Amino acid sequence: MQKQDIETILASQRKFFATGKTLPISWRLEQLKKLRASMLRHEEDLYGALKKDLGKSRMESYMCEIGLTLSELTWMEKHIRRLTHEKRVPTPLAQFAARSFQSPTPYGTVLIMSPWNYPVLLTLEPLIDALAAGNTVIVKPSAYAPATSAVMEMIIRETYPPEYVCMITGGRQENQALLTQRFDKIFFTGGKTVGREVLRHAAEYLTPVTLELGGKSPCIVDSTAKIPLAARRIVFGKYLNCGQTCVAPDYILCDVSIKDALLAAIQKEITRQFGDRPLDNPDYGKIINQKHFERILGLIAKEKIICGGESDPSTLRIAPTVLTDVSWDDPVMGEEIFGPILPVLTYSSLDEAIRIVESHPHPLALYFFSEDKKAQKKVLDLCHFGGGCINDTIIHLATSAMPFGGVGESGMGGYHGVEGFKTFSHTRSIVDKKTWMDLPIRYQEYVGWKEKLLRMFLR
Structure with a gap:
């Protein structure tokens, strides 16, 4: 046009x-x-x-x-x-x-x-x-x-x-x-x-x-989280629409003590939700076009794959992929992924996790999996983000009762x-002023009694 x-x-x-x-x-x-x-x-x-x-x-x-x-x-x-x-x-x-x-x-x-x-x-x-x-x-x-x-x-x-x-x-x-x-x-x-x-x-x-x-929305998982349920909800939110969701968990930041258990649970959930061969699952979507398909593949470090990594250029499909031993120097952490790749990073204390999140631009979403109420409050108090969930992912946008937006x-x-x-x-903002009376206080001449009345009104 x-x-x-x-x-x-x-x-x-x-x-x-x-x-x-x-x-x-x-x-x-x-x-x-x-x-x-x-x-x-x-x-x-x-x-x-x-x-x-x-x-x-x-x-x-x-x-x-x-x-x-x-x-x-x-x-x-x-x-x-x-x-x-x-x-x-x-x-x-x-x-x-x-x-x-x-x-x-x-x-x-x-x-x-x-x-x-x-x-x-x-x-x-x-x-x-x-x-x-x-x-x-x-x-x-x-x-x-x-x-x-x-x-x-x-x-x-x-x-x-x-x-x-x-x-x-x-x-x-x-x-x-x-x-x-x-x-x-x-x-x-x-x-x-x-x-x-x-x-x-x-x-x-x-x-x-x-x-x-958008942005890189973190998913923090602490040692008190219910690991199987957390994995199930993370896999749902991450790989919905092949990861092409602005509020998808961009990366996991988990307590180092539960890393192995969480990775095992995530792999199990991927198989449970998408089957042994996700690329053959008719209900699993595709990448929008060739350009984005190639960009996403370029973010996968093959030596860090613990799950997935397969792709089909003819259908523009990339299997749900999990990467471990990832650092902030890796290409996958340098941009919003917007695809079915889930990097997993670790932390030693919740304070460290909060510092990591706050040292990067405020994300559109943040997710925290924990059974510790004090830890939940601490994350909500100290982290800045658009919106998010405690013990779930992405569902906060699926309601007309709450605003959705970034920061x-x-x-x-x-x-x-x-x-x-x-x-x-x-x-x-409208003031409908009545005409049947008119207080003279605001008009000149400004004399002492007017100032006294003004001070009584405005304090």
């Missing part, structure tokens, strides 16, 4: 927003219901597309994409009236007589840029929040999941007029053309490199931005549920 075409669409969306048609709650609810109906009509198409792009099974596609998206829709439909209400707040005595309240209002025309790893969830969930808040939206999905993008484009085109919601497909050229435009809000999910570029362009117009990025280099801002509505809204 050419730059002038994007400018035309953006102008039509601004014009549509200016009519006020997106503001009534009844309108917003109707649009959310339309999206649900279209998703359900094309549910089979979405399964097929996710299988083609990422090798996802039907169960995984519903559990991690379609089902979670429908859950956010349900939550928003249930709570939208409460979210849009004005919120009365106390008025200072010095401003008597007045009514003070907070009022949410949509930003206007927003841009949502989504990634390829969970293309349905990470495109439609922020779209739901943006529409619930009353915005018009331009959606730009990743070019790396073309089959899924095609189905979502069909869903959006049949559900909404382009002056309300429009999906623009394509690659780098379209991304650059979009980022040179003036939006009222930009929501980006993806890697740090492109995230910096988004922020740089947004600064040109001082456009507010939400960035959902520092792993992102800024959040969404889901209330936070999603707030992300796409500006909260106005």
Whole structure:
């Protein structure tokens, strides 16, 4: 799509927003219901597309994409009236007589840029929040999941007029053309490199931005952990979507005393969940493309493999792989893995583990397996991260009741549920001052009795 075409669409969306048609709650609810109906009509198409792009099974596609998206829709439909209400707040005595309240209002025309790893969830969930808040939206999905993008484009085109919601497909050229435009809000999910570029362009117009990025999310396992259960939950979270999950455990940091037991349990769980030959498992996905396939293989030090390491170039599959005796000097620790490789490092004390985590950029997620309540509190108090779990992995993002987002280099801002509505809204502070009386204290001439009253009011 050419730059002038994007400018035309953006102008039509601004014009549509200016009519006020997106503001009534009844309108917003109707649009959310339309999206649900279209998703359900094309549910089979979405399964097929996710299988083609990422090798996802039907169960995984519903559990991690379609089902979670429908859950956010349900939550928003249930709570939208409460979210849009004005919120009365106390008025200072010095401003008597007045009514003070907070009022949410949509930003206007927003841009949502989504990634390829969970293309349905990470495109439609922020779209739901943006529409619930009353915005018009331009959606730009990743070019790396073309089959899924095609189905979502069909869903959006049949559900909404382009002056309300429009999906623009394509690659780098379209991304650059979009980022040179003036939006009222930009929501980006993806890697740090492109995230910096988004922020740089947004600064040109001082456009507010939400960035959902990533990082090397640690999984700490102490000596009190229930090893078999910890291994089962770590294997699930790490190898879901072939490790192509922004909140997947990037590496294990375990107490040196339980290293051998944990490694044995992890190997057992990989066989239990994926079979003796994971590359033959029809429910095990694939790497998104050749470029990422080769990048991930380049991170595997063959002499450090204790499990896995097999690959199939014809299907872009890499078996669940575990590496041991890994150090921070290894290539696998120099970047976010985003693939089915699990490096295992050790520590001698919890204080050392905390120092290791805190000496690196704040991760998007952190996981801690321990039965020690004091140790749990210590990790939560001293480690900085976007979100996480105690004695589990990744499930903290699967709820509309809690915000999801990063901190520092792993992102800024959040969404889901209330936070999603707030992300796409500006909260106005308004004082409705009454006219039946007017306190003279603030007006000149400033005399002694006024100062005494002011000191009584403001303290």
